[in-house]
Amino acid sequence: MFERLKKLKEYATSEHVAPISRRYFVMNGFDGAMTVLGVIIGALIAGITTTQELRLVLFSALGSTLAIGLSGTAGAFMAEKAERVRELKELEKRMMKDMESTAVGSEAKIAPIWVSIVDGGSPVLTALTTLVPLFFGMFFPEVIKPQVAGYLALIVSLTVLFTLGAYLGKISKRSVILNGLKMVAAGVFMTGILFLAGGF
Amino acid sequence: MAKITKLVLDVLKPSEKLSSSDLVGMLADLKGTDSVDLTVEELDKKVETISLIIEGTNLDVDLIQEKIEESGASLHSIDRIKATSSS
Numbered sequence: 682m683f684e685r686l687k688k689l690k691e692y693a694t695s696e697h698v699a700p701i702s703r704r705y706f707v708m709n710g711f712d713g714a715m716t717v718l719g720v721i722i723g724a725l726i727a728g729i730t731t732t733q734e735l736r737l738v739l740f741s742a743l744g745s746t747l748a749i750g751l752s753g754t755a756g757a758f759m760a761e762k763a764e765r766v767r768e769l770k771e772l773e774k775r776m777m778k779d780m781e782s783t784a785v786g787s788e789a790k791i792a793p794i795w796v797s798i799v800d801g802g803s804p805v806l807t808a809l810t811t812l813v814p815l816f817f818g819m820f821f822p823e824v825i826k827p828q829v830a831g832y833l834a835l836i837v838s839l840t841v842l843f844t845l846g847a848y849l850g851k852i853s854k855r856s857v858i859l860n861g862l863k864m865v866a867a868g869v870f871m872t873g874i875l876f877l878a879g880g881f
Numbered sequence: 882m883a884k885i886t887k888l889v890l891d892v893l894k895p896s897e898k899l900s901s902s903d904l905v906g907m908l909a910d911l912k913g914t915d916s917v918d919l920t921v922e923e924l925d926k927k928v929e930t931i932s933l934i935i936e937g938t939n940l941d942v943d944l945i946q947e948k949i950e951e952s953g954a955s956l957h958s959i960d961r962i963k964a965t966s967s968s
Contacts, residue, residue, distance in 0.1 A: 697897075768898075772927055775895075775927050776895065782951075783951055783952065784899070785895060785952075
């Protein structure tokens with residue numbers, strides 16, 4: 682078991698897998714954060730005053746989170762698997778040998794599994810982080826009022842977006858703050874559009 | 882019993898999926914191996930032909946061949962082999 686985990690880590694951090702997982706992590710983490718942000722803004726526009734309404738919003742957001750996570754996992758696995766099999770077949774033709782039992786073949790098998798974990802896990806992670814204030818609002822309504830919980834979730838969501846952007850800045854060795862702010866700008870832009878639409 | 886101390890191998894390896902440094906490092910870590918020298922002889926689409934000069938105090942030819950095949954490369958031929966008497 683330990684040996685297998687070690688092998689998984691080895692392949693996951695290899696130069697052929699790590700860049701793809703990083704890309705998927707940010708791309709789908711962004712999707713998760715923005716989806717939940719959309720649900721929360723929609724709820725704030727409609728108005729959440731009771732715990733019952735907060736519960737409805739929370740479960741809607743959880744449903745979206747689950748759907749995004751599952752679609753990410755299945756989609757990434759199938760797409761990555763198809764690409765890896767195609768690559769391996771082409772390489773087998775060039776090498777004139779069966780590559781299944783080699784290190785290259787093992788990487789082709791493990792890469793889709795790892796990428797699908799990252800692809801499905803990242804939006805769930807960002808979405809659940811964003812929803813933490815709503816959980817508090819539901820379980821401790823006397824401490825955090827439903828509407829306050831919504832606004833707190835909005836702030837957390839923008840913080841999550843900033844963190845994703847900052848991470849991109851770090852891996853591209855560019856400005857962490859500037860990249861973080863670019864992501865926040867996308868969130869603020871969407872917030873603005875939704876609030877404007879809600880005003881009409 | 883004589884000990885194999887030098888091997889020159891003709892190997893075909895995937896150019897992107899298996900890095901030269903990984904292959905050289907893996908072979909250099911084998912027991913009885915002192916040094917591994919890799920030269921790229923020919924570059925093709927997705928594969929490259931390399932020449933490996935492996936030197937050591939007691940080279941295990943079968944193990945070296947097995948490790949090369951396991952890594953995803955393919956041993957084409959043993960072009961040169963040197964042994965020294967242990968007596």
